[in-house]
Amino acid sequence: MTRRSSILFPLVFALFLSLAPLAGPGAGSGRALAAGAGEGYLGPGLIFLGAVSLMDQSLYETVQEASTPARRAFFDTATYLGDGWTALAVTLGLRGSDPQTADMVGSAFLRAGLAVNALKLVISRPRPTEDPSACGENRWSIGVCGSFPSGHSATAFSVAHVLAHQYPQHKGLFYALAVLAAWSRVEVQAHWPSDVVAGAIIGLLAADSVIKQASGW
Incomplete structure (x- = not known):
């Protein structure tokens, strides 16, 4: 695997996950665009996860070989985008202007967190x-x-x-920041590539369950 792969893979990862709002029964217009993406994305997501798992070691090593002090400093900062405290800040920040969205964000990241931590304890995979x-x-x-x-x-x-x-008018920005946060975990040596793909799938499913509940589906 070449050094170019360390740049190409996150771009493919971003493209693949950017299709999420177009999947599932909620595909359409307006706020319904993103609803249902988690379920519609589960099958392809698991296939992608399996493919990434096969090249975990080589991809991780390629990323680390391509690392530079400036690149590492950038991703050391970007990784905070996926921190629970950041999610809490978003929740509290929306509380005054959009309480419904604040509740949905809070519920989504709590559900994702519970699922992730349960799997961490069961699977017990060592970090890189x-x-x-x-x-x-x-x-x-x-x-x-x-x-x-x-x-x-x-x-x-x-x-x-x-x-x-x-x-939905800002969905591109939201997903781009999510991809950046996810990929940063490989760059800072905290996770294998398959770990972040699995986390993304869980996050989509958790959010989708909240969206459906809020929509009365």
Whole structure:
């Protein structure tokens, strides 16, 4: 795998996930555009996840070989876009002007977080910088053995998907920021590529469940 792959893969990742608002029964116009994307995207998403899993090691190593101090500094900052505190800030920031969206964002990232942390404990995958044998005695340590799936990726996509539904005129920006947050986790050595793809799928599904509930589906 070449150094060009470290740039090409996130672009393919972005293109693939950008199709989410066009999938599912909610495809149409206005606020309905993003509804239902999670379910309509699950099948293709799992296929993509399987394909990425096959090249986890080589892709991760290529990204790290291409890293520079400036690039690392950029992604060290970008990774905060997927932080739970950022999602909380968005929720609180919308509370005064758009309480319905605030409630939806809060519910989506909480659901995504619960699902992600449950899977982390069950799967117990070591992070890229950890020795695989470390998960013997540290099985319940998410910091060591909580690589799969990515919580930052799930949070970023759960928030982005809700915002894309509520403010479809800005959906491109929301999904672009989510992709940036997700990919940053590979760049900062916190996750394998398949971890962030899985997190994105979980985030979409969590947000979709909230959108359907709010829409009375």
